[in-house]
Amino acid sequence: MTTPRTRKLRLLAVMTAIALATAGCGGDSEEPANGTNANDWPDKIVFAATPSGEARTFDDDYGPFVKALSRDVGIKIETFQAADYAGVIEGMIAGTVDVAQLGAFSYALAVQNGAKIEPSGVRIHAKGDQAGYVIYGMVPTSSAIKGFADFRGKTVCFPDPASTTTLIPLFEFHKAGMTVDKDFKRLTVPAGATIPRTVKRGDCQVGLASQAQLESAIRQGDVKQNDLKVVWEVRAPGSPLATRTELPQDLRNKVREATNRINAEYLEQQGFCTGDACLISASGDYGFIPIDGTYYQVIWDACEATRIDACGPIGS
Incomplete structure (x- = not known):
């Protein structure tokens, strides 16, 4: 503190x-x-x-x-x-x-x-x-995860703890009655832009990143378009x-x-x-x-x- x-x-x-x-x-x-x-x-x-x-x-x-x-x-x-x-x-x-x-x-x-x-x-x-941006829940293309309900029991990669891209999904987990380290494991990856390749590598089963971060990762060659699939999204204030x-x-x-x-x-x-x-x-x-x-x-x-x-x- x-x-x-x-x-x-x-x-x-x-x-x-x-x-x-x-x-x-x-x-x-x-x-x-x-x-x-x-x-x-x-x-x-x-x-x-x-x-x-x-x-x-x-x-x-x-x-x-x-x-x-x-x-x-x-x-x-x-x-x-x-x-x-x-x-x-x-x-x-x-x-x-x-x-x-x-x-x-x-x-x-x-x-x-x-x-x-x-x-x-x-x-x-x-x-x-419109104002705001989209946060994606992304998984490897081969994953059996189909949506938010399937995040329960999984390891989820979040970016910087003091970021909107962490806070808003945690709010959604809270509204769904899911508790950190009880209903899912939270893994912090401070550099949010690296989350797509972290998911591709298999370090987490679900990754949370902005639409722009995913687009940037694809543009820079960190991941290919077909390496990941988006199974959930939520809108956050810009x-x-x-x-x-x-x-x-x-x-x-x-x-x-x-x-x-x-x-x-x-x-x-x-x-x-x-x-x-x-x-x-x-x-x-x-x-x-x-x-x-x-x-x-x-x-x-x-x-x-x-x-x-x-x-x-x-x-x-």
């Missing part, structure tokens, strides 16, 4: 890292002593996200989007790649991160821990999609772009408007990138659509029901 002292040390480390990451990045003009411009906006804002892993960089995931957001809002944006979601959350609470790409679960944790933030938009995987509510209202409005305008087509039309390089995040998402905070109530409901450690005080 994280102690107050540990939390303070981590927060100090995050603030120091951001200061080092952004130092010396300004233009030639001097910044006003009060750090704001004539419109009472800060001279810059900091955009943060977490590593996507597996040979990708921050610029691969968000470079074109951040450049377009900066141009369309009319403010300089500096980027910060945190080690994990906890670092992003602590930065937003401290006011050293202004805008961040979060997961649905980490958004709820941030709000629970005092972050004054609002969702400026939620990522969608393809043009025309990943929000969160903005600090302590920023000026007109700036937040511009961030929201630009966020929901910028998508893969827009980025290519505006000359920021071409082809797949215009897709946003490691999941290769199309863009964002508007959403409000009530959309994430299911996270609190799931935490209250499951009481998993990763939820912390949520629902208690």
Whole structure:
């Protein structure tokens, strides 16, 4: 369990890292002593996200989007790649991160821990999609498992315990009256993108991963299309772009408007990138659509029901 002292040390480390990451990045003009411009906006804002892993960089995931957001809002944006979601959350609470790409679960944790933030938009995987994403229950093609009821008594691979892709299925297990380590064995595979090949290898009988992760595994050659079959799916709330509510209202409005305008087509039309390089995040998402905070109530409901450690005080 994280102690107050540990939390303070981590927060100090995050603030120091951001200061080092952004130092010396300004233009030639001097910044006003009060750090704001004539419109009472800060001279810059900091955009943060977490590593996507597996040979990708921050610029691969968000470079074109951040450049377009900066141009369309009319403010300089500096980027910060945190080690994990906890670092992003602590930065937003401290006011050293202004805008961040979060997961649905980490958004709820941030709000629970005092972050004054609002969702400026939620990522969608393809043009025309509704908010949220699909989590697949996948098994080897040769498996006799046909659906959710057959998960009872099986070894099930879950991703990071603090991810929405873990929490929402656990909520479904709870509603079905199935208990971890009693009715099924839970095996954690922190790198969710590797779950398809973990299932193929036979380390678990069922794997839980997002549609985008399965598509990526097939695209990268980790598994073939006919290696696995999907026997169950559930929809989960999508990943929000969160903005600090302590920023000026007109700036937040511009961030929201630009966020929901910028998508893969827009980025290519505006000359920021071409082809797949215009897709946003490691999941290769199309863009964002508007959403409000009530959309994430299911996270609190799931935490209250499951009481998993990763939820912390949520629902208690």
